[in-house]
Amino acid sequence: MTKPCILCVAITGSVPTKADNPAVPITVSEQVESTHAAFEAGASICHAHVRDDDGRPSSDPDRFARLMEGVRAHCPGMIFQVSTGGRSGAGAARGGMLPLRPEMASLAVGSNNFPTRVYENPPDLVDWLAAEMIRHEITPEVEAFDLSHIHQAAAMHARGALYGRLYVQFVMGVKNAMPADRDVFDYYVKTMARLAPDAEWCAAGIGRHQIEVNEWAIAAGGHTRA
Amino acid sequence: MTKPCILCVAITGSVPTKADNPAVPITVSEQVESTHAAFEAGASICHAHVRDDDGRPSSDPDRFARLMEGVRAHCPGMIFQVSTGGRSGAGAARGGMLPLRPEMASLAVGSNNFPTRVYENPPDLVDWLAAEMIRHEITPEVEAFDLSHIHQAAAMHARGALYGRLYVQFVMGVKNAMPADRDVFDYYVKTMARLAPDAEWCAAGIGRHQIEVNEWAIAAGGHTRA
Ligand SMILES: [Zn+2]
Ligand SMILES: [Zn+2]
Numbered sequence A, B: 001m002t003k004p005c006i007l008c009v010a011i012t013g014s015v016p017t018k019a020d021n022p023a024v025p026i027t028v029s030e031q032v033e034s035t036h037a038a039f040e041a042g043a044s045i046c047h048a049h050v051r052d053d054d055g056r057p058s059s060d061p062d063r064f065a066r067l068m069e070g071v072r073a074h075c076p077g078m079i080f081q082v083s084t085g086g087r088s089g090a091g092a093a094r095g096g097m098l099p100l101r102p103e104m105a106s107l108a109v110g111s112n113n114f115p116t117r118v119y120e121n122p123p124d125l126v127d128w129l130a131a132e133m134i135r136h137e138i139t140p141e142v143e144a145f146d147l148s149h150i151h152q153a154a155a156m157h158a159r160g161a162l163y164g165r166l167y168v169q170f171v172m173g174v175k176n177a178m179p180a181d182r183d184v185f186d187y188y189v190k191t192m193a194r195l196a197p198d199a200e201w202c203a204a205g206i207g208r209h210q211i212e213v214n215e216w217a218i219a220a221g222g223h224t225r226a
């Protein structure tokens, strides 16, 4: 069985700054321009973070609104996915843009370590974000930083706590979380097939692991993020 | 190849109280008595938590000292393992008893969700606890609540950051962390053999999963906690 490969583009992460790389798009118009180029090249999902005026990660709903409007105008049919990740805000602020009703939003369902800190996603915040997504009819992309997150996603989906079709992204290569390990990748794919055979999955390798993990994902029939 | 089965007894966890079960040993003398019974029955490791005068989890070094002294007097040759888990204290207080030089201490190497909160083990605290264990020649028992914790333990051991022989405990059946799943258990065993073939491992199923996980562990050649 073949399925269309969804290319997901994360135009601006929450970490890089103009100082690291002057080509990183920061302003909304830079982001729209860069998304449009990726759309023309075949990307079908835009995974979006926004920045404040000083270039710092933000979860300001107004910024998201302007970016979503720009992407919808320039990239007809492209899926707009907002980040509710913890680098851009704390607590309920992480979901402040969900009333904009983007097609998708990222959702962490567990906690794990990051290079220098704990990536905190307490159970009550996870449940609140998932409920907000149901309320606004937004399909979550579950960010799986570890194996138990896949189990948690499948269990939440089975009990109706996640809107839409289950979609999981394996995130590999973050220091102090799951390394980019081929055996683990294969086990993740096997676990998805066992626990949630109707779900879709994609995979993202961080930093120097990006191309390697993309290749694994394409070969195994998943989607990729570039 | 057969190896002796180490039975590890956790005489008092950090959660149950006398109100839940009047038989739970809380005072040091109750704990020594209960450890001695387990020792006579064949247990070779005593995994120890202590409580304060009100029965609340504590990491008071004086309590640990009295308990260790009692266990050493009554159970000659038994391995004394202190808990540095996060339910009994915060930050560096979690390692305040390490200068007592018990044979072993539990060590979390990553973070994960617990039933109602985040089990926080930030990277700098993990590194500090591991360094204290090297300083006091204490073998860690790594508590693996998720797959990446096994990878982290193997990487830390390989770079000399963990004292002694690598010893990992798989913890399964905690809500919002890894469920007691047979396929995952088998993959954990396979992962240990791949990443750290000379290491030892044991497994603990929480609550109603205790006997089931013990049976898996014994059949697969690991140690168990009762
Ligand atoms: Zn994706
Ligand atoms: Zn993101």
Ligand SMILES: [Zn+2]
Pocket: B008, B045, B141, B169, B202, B203, B223, B224, B225
């Ligand atoms: Zn044990």
Ligand SMILES: [Zn+2]
Pocket: B010, B013, B014, B047, B049, B083, B085, B106
């Ligand atoms: Zn314990």
